[in-house]
Amino acid sequence: MSYESFKVLKSSAVPLPIENVDTDQIIPARFLKATERKGFGENLFRDWRFTQDNRIKNDFVLNNPIYSGKILVGGNNFGSGSSREHAAWAIYDYGFRCVVSSFFADIFKNNCLNIGVLPVEVSRSFLNHIFEAIYNDTKTELKIDLPNQLISMCDSKLSENFEINSYKKENMINGYDDIDYLYNMKLDIEQFESKSPL
Amino acid sequence: MAKTLFDKVWDAHVVRRIKNGPDVLFIDRHMIHEVTSPVAFLGLKKRKVSVLYPKRTFATADHNTPTKNQHLPVTDPESKNQLEALEKNANEHGISYWGLGHKKNGIVHVVGPEYGITQPGATIVCGDSHTSTHGAFGAIAFGIGTSEVEMVLATQCIMQPKPKKMRITIDGKLNNGVTPKDVALFIISKLTTSGATGYFVEYHGEVFRELSMEGRMTVCNLSIEMGARGGMIAPDSKTFEYIKDREFTPKGEDLLKTKEYWSTLFTDKGAKFDKEFFFKGSEIDPMITFGTNPGMGISITKSIPKARDVDNGKLTYIKSLDYMGYKEGESMLGKPIDYVFIGSCTNGRIEDFRAFASIVSGHKRSKNVTAWLVPGSHKVMEAIKNEGLLEIFKDAEFELREPGCSACLAMNDDKIPAGKYAVSTSNRNFEGRQGPGARTLLASPLVAAAAAITGKITDPRSLI
Numbered sequence: 001m002s003y004e005s006f007k008v009l010k011s012s013a014v015p016l017p018i019e020n021v022d023t024d025q026i027i028p029a030r031f032l033k034a035t036e037r038k039g040f041g042e043n044l045f046r047d048w049r050f051t052q053d054n055r056i057k058n059d060f061v062l063n064n065p066i067y068s069g070k071i072l073v074g075g076n077n078f079g080s081g082s083s084r085e086h087a088a089w090a091i092y093d094y095g096f097r098c099v100v101s102s103f104f105a106d107i108f109k110n111n112c113l114n115i116g117v118l119p120v121e122v123s124r125s126f127l128n129h130i131f132e133a134i135y136n137d138t139k140t141e142l143k144i145d146l147p148n149q150l151i152s153m154c155d156s157k158l159s160e161n162f163e164i165n166s167y168k169k170e171n172m173i174n175g176y177d178d179i180d181y182l183y184n185m186k187l188d189i190e191q192f193e194s195k196s197p198l
Numbered sequence: 199m200a201k202t203l204f205d206k207v208w209d210a211h212v213v214r215r216i217k218n219g220p221d222v223l224f225i226d227r228h229m230i231h232e233v234t235s236p237v238a239f240l241g242l243k244k245r246k247v248s249v250l251y252p253k254r255t256f257a258t259a260d261h262n263t264p265t266k267n268q269h270l271p272v273t274d275p276e277s278k279n280q281l282e283a284l285e286k287n288a289n290e291h292g293i294s295y296w297g298l299g300h301k302k303n304g305i306v307h308v309v310g311p312e313y314g315i316t317q318p319g320a321t322i323v324c325g326d327s328h329t330s331t332h333g334a335f336g337a338i339a340f341g342i343g344t345s346e347v348e349m350v351l352a353t354q355c356i357m358q359p360k361p362k363k364m365r366i367t368i369d370g371k372l373n374n375g376v377t378p379k380d381v382a383l384f385i386i387s388k389l390t391t392s393g394a395t396g397y398f399v400e401y402h403g404e405v406f407r408e409l410s411m412e413g414r415m416t417v418c419n420l421s422i423e424m425g426a427r428g429g430m431i432a433p434d435s436k437t438f439e440y441i442k443d444r445e446f447t448p449k450g451e452d453l454l455k456t457k458e459y460w461s462t463l464f465t466d467k468g469a470k471f472d473k474e475f476f477f478k479g480s481e482i483d484p485m486i487t488f489g490t491n492p493g494m495g496i497s498i499t500k501s502i503p504k505a506r507d508v509d510n511g512k513l514t515y516i517k518s519l520d521y522m523g524y525k526e527g528e529s530m531l532g533k534p535i536d537y538v539f540i541g542s543c544t545n546g547r548i549e550d551f552r553a554f555a556s557i558v559s560g561h562k563r564s565k566n567v568t569a570w571l572v573p574g575s576h577k578v579m580e581a582i583k584n585e586g587l588l589e590i591f592k593d594a595e596f597e598l599r600e601p602g603c604s605a606c607l608a609m610n611d612d613k614i615p616a617g618k619y620a621v622s623t624s625n626r627n628f629e630g631r632q633g634p635g636a637r638t639l640l641a642s643p644l645v646a647a648a649a650a651i652t653g654k655i656t657d658p659r660s661l662i
Contacts, residue, residue: 019513020491047635076392077425106425178349178356196224
């Protein structure tokens with residue numbers, strides 16, 4: 001079963017220079033009660049976007065119309081905490097296709113790759129350049145070139161390579177998922193299972 | 199070549215290695231709950247595939263279950279819907295299901311070990327990050343996302359790049375009043391909340407050898423809070439004694455085959471780790487957190503560090519203290535608290551309730567404190583009653599609730615109100631984790647008990 005393929009994305013970006021953004025902030029646990037994958041974007045960063053009586057918090061970046069785009073740029077150690085894939089779903093459902101940070105938590109990164117959101121890990125200095133550029137000009141565009149594993153700032157020509165393993169890269173480019181692969185090796189799995197001691 | 203325990207268990211489960219890609223890892227045992235599994239079952243339906251090995255998956259309801267009046271219908275329609283979905287999916291696919299009210303019901307990471315689902319040398323996954331708990335038995339156990347839950351249901355495998363290896367060695371003895379929770383909070387405070395990201399941790403040394411199985415579970419449970427996918431401790435006679443004769447422990451001929459494998463489960467002399475840390479047991483005091491991630495912890499007698507002395511998360515340090523209503527340099531001792539929560543997959547086992555009882559026995563709950571005592575499972579609840587702890591709790595004016603994840607993540611009604619301070623034996627002090635605006639202080643059952651009877655942060659050693 002496929003998801004939307006990802007090759008090259010050119011977009012303005014939303015800056016969120018907060019470190020250690022955990023998945024409880026990305027989507028609080030009380031919004032994990034659906035049995036279908038829909039509507040999670042509404043509650044992305046719920047408690048940062050809205051007060052407890054549901055008034056809009058104007059000082060939060062997602063509520064500031066001058067920032068927009070398909071790329072979310074986060075501070076160091078983005079996505080720590082719970083394994084809830086709902087965090088990645090919320091980011092996707094809100095309209096982001098790529099998250100840039102200088103460091104990602106493991107499970108969050110895997111979850112993103114499994115649903116077609118590209119996590120792009122850059123150096124701390126490059127991350128700071130991106131934040132600076134966006135704050136100087138909110139329309140600053142970033143280009144994420146997955147086939148060449150290159151992230152660049154369209155105006156300044158600054159760019160940096162990023163890592164992704166070639167299996168996941170192919171999957172993202174073609175929109176394949178892991179179950180397609182695993183299902184094709186079912187015989188190997190069955191053989192393995194029959195010998196398993198546990 | 200000398201291999202680590204982690205290498206041995208991982209390598210024994212690789213079905214295929216993909217060049218420049220992940221390993222295809224066979225999963226022995228899979229646990230599911232109501233929150234992260236429904237979309238995985240929907241995926242199976244869309245693909246028109248069934249569960250490949252239903253006997254390798256176990257379902258329990260825990261995340262959004264009420265902790266009062268479990269015999270009555272669940273009133274929250276969304277929670278009810280999720281619980282019904284889990285039951286329906288489990289029944290449809292022939293998966294054993296321990297729902298609300300079932301005598302084996304409880305938090306997934308508490309019941310797994312209780313019934314012998316958790317085994318040394320196994321690969322264990324669950325759509326919950328605290329699956330790392332099961333590493334206490336020398337298993338490779340880690341949390342996964344819903345896409346991966348679907349993968350395991352459909353193929354009993356997941357695709358993972360092999361993590362790097364870290365060893366944390368703590369030798370010596372622990373001081374009086376220092377519990378496994380303090381050991382874990384101490385390590386996380388040293389490594390920070392992302393210090394072990396990308397690694398799988400092995401815990402070595404006298405301190406871990408001396409811990410009970412439940413203590414080891416608490417330590418391994420919190421591995422994820424420093425970013426590690428999981429943490430493990432080599433099985434020993436304590437481990438084998440614990441798992442003996444449990445319902446899902448291998449028996450007969452299976453046991454012989456398994457024992458042969460179990461005898462290999464240790465780190466070879468000279469095996470290499472990618473990163474090592476060494477600490478001394480005597481360095482560790484009772485701990486408490488003061489901020490909004492589990493790395494923001496200090497010895498209970500210390501003051502809140504100054505922002506200028508902080509390396510990790512400097513940018514958001516003050517934001518975090520503002521959320522907590524604290525200032526740099528303040529002492530933690532004596533700070534008033536409003537709530538106490540004892541429970542969760544971190545500290546919801548019988549030894550935790552014994553520790554809590556050891557402090558509150560003969561005292562009364564502080565009138566300013568609302569306390570929620572939530573056992574991790576029915577088995578724990580029964581033990582609390584059978585051992586006479588319930589009487590102690592009642593005499594001290596505490597009320598025992600029914601099992602579940604409860605206020606750890608506040609998906610049910612057990613929410614700490616905005617602005618209130620809760621000393622919590624759970625695992626995360628993130629903003630709003632225990633309810634919107636709630637302020638969480640993570641600590642051991644002893645610290646929680648001391649806070650519950652004094653109404654403020656108190657060094658439990660003064661009450662022992």
